[in-house]
Amino acid sequence: MTTTTPLLRPLDRAPRLTFAHVVDSERTKLLTLRSTALVGLLVFALTAAAGASVAATDATDPAGALADGVATTVRTISYGDLVGQLFVAVLAVLVVTQEHATGQGRTTYAAVPRRLPVLAAKTLVAAAGVAVLSVVSSIAAWGASTAVLWSTGLRTSLLAPEVLQVIGGTAAWLVLLAVVSVMMATLLRNSAAAIAVVFGLLFVLPLAVTVLSQGAGSDLSVYLLTYAGGTMDHLFTGTEPAADLGRDLAVVAAWLVVPAVAAGWATVRRDV
Numbered sequence: 001m002t003t004t005t006p007l008l009r010p011l012d013r014a015p016r017l018t019f020a021h022v023v024d025s026e027r028t029k030l031l032t033l034r035s036t037a038l039v040g041l042l043v044f045a046l047t048a049a050a051g052a053s054v055a056a057t058d059a060t061d062p063a064g065a066l067a068d069g070v071a072t073t074v075r076t077i078s079y080g081d082l083v084g085q086l087f088v089a090v091l092a093v094l095v096v097t098q099e100h101a102t103g104q105g106r107t108t109y110a111a112v113p114r115r116l117p118v119l120a121a122k123t124l125v126a127a128a129g130v131a132v133l134s135v136v137s138s139i140a141a142w143g144a145s146t147a148v149l150w151s152t153g154l155r156t157s158l159l160a161p162e163v164l165q166v167i168g169g170t171a172a173w174l175v176l177l178a179v180v181s182v183m184m185a186t187l188l189r190n191s192a193a194a195i196a197v198v199f200g201l202l203f204v205l206p207l208a209v210t211v212l213s214q215g216a217g218s219d220l221s222v223y224l225l226t227y228a229g230g231t232m233d234h235l236f237t238g239t240e241p242a243a244d245l246g247r248d249l250a251v252v253a254a255w256l257v258v259p260a261v262a263a264g265w266a267t268v269r270r271d272v
Contacts, residue, residue: 017111017112019117019120019121022112022117022118022120022121023121023124023125025108025121026095026118026121026122026124026125027125029095029098029099030095030125030126030129033094033098035090035091035094035098036091036094036129039087039090039091039094040091040133042087043083043084043087043088043133043137044133044136044137044140046080046083046084046087047080047083047084047137047138047140047141048080048137048140048141048143048144049083049144050076050079050080050082050083050141051076051077051079051080051140051141051142051144051145052076052141052144052145052147052148053079054075054076054079054145055072055076055144055145055146055148055149056148058072058075058076058149058152059148059149059151059152062151062152062153065149065152065154066152066153066154069154069156070156070160070162070163071162072149072154072156073142073145073146073149073154073156073160073162073163074162074163074166076141076142076145076149077138077141077142077145077163077166077167077170078166078170078233078237079141080137080138080141080170081170081173081174081233081237084133084134084137084170084174085173085174085177085202085233086199086202088130088133088134088174088177088178088181089177089178089181089195089198089199089202090195091126091129091130091178092126092130092177092178092179092181092182092185093181093182093184093185093191093194093195093198094185094191095122095125095126095182095185096122096182096185096186096189096194097185097189097190097191097194098191100189100190101191115267115268116264116267116268118267119182119186119263119264119267122182122186123179123182123183123260126178126179126181126182127175127178127179129178130171130174130175130177130178131171131174131175133174134167134170134171134174134175135167135168135171138166138167138170138171139158139167142156142158142163142167165237166237169233169236169237170233170236170237172236173232173233173235173236173237176232176236176252176255176256177198177202179256179259179260180198180201180255180256180259181194181198182263183259183260183262183263184197184198184259184263186263186266186267187259187262187263187266232251232252232255235248235252
């Protein structure tokens with residue numbers, strides 16, 4: 001009696017690389033960076049500290065804090081955004097530039113020759129990470145400020161509509177900033193240069209707009225400052241009412257689309 005061993009059939013083709021696989025790869029890269037944990041801890045700690053610091057100032061005037069009510073708590077959370085956006089920009093830039101610094105980008109593009117899925121995956125991972133970090137940090141700022149304001153008698157619920165709006169709005173603004181930072185890093189491929197450009201958009205651009213628009217009419221100055229980097233967070237958090245919703249949405253879309261198109265073109269056309 002003889003037995004036959006079935007022949008092993010070779011794979012017809014290599015396993016299909018899906019976008020989900022690319023996203024999972026980029027997520028793994030981000031979570032294994034030492035800078036990710038460091039930046040995350042800094043954002044969390046400094047946002048909470050900023051909220052507590054502003055609340056301590058408000059607590060020196062208990063009557064005023066109580067009179068403003070929930071607006072006092074919202075203000076303490078909003079100030080954390082000023083701290084968080086600095087480190088969020090750095091984190092988003094490192095998602096891209098660390099690969100070019102180590103040469104790992106060549107391996108990535110060899111595995112995904114079409115390249116654009118890599119850019120999309122990096123953007124998605126950076127945006128999701130920043131959204132989670134922003135919400136957690138804002139909650140920490142609320143907790144720290146509430147603990148300080150407790151002595152004044154002001155106790156604002158985390159589920160208050162105004163608090164939820166500022167937490168969600170801050171997350172939306174920081175996600176937008178993260179996307180812009182990823183695109184700038186893709187264009188420049190250098191951490192220092194990309195961070196300098198993003199910081200310029202956040203801090204230098206509003207100052208330049210203020211100086212250049214002097215004498216051009218107050219309406220123009222207000223219009224330009226509304227849509228300058230570093231001041232657009234008011235549109236998301238609702239701390240300043242929207243004058244023209246359609247125009248606001250168009251400007252936000254431009255902030256996203258223009259750098260995305262430029263970064264996409266550079267990703268496809270440039271050598272690794």
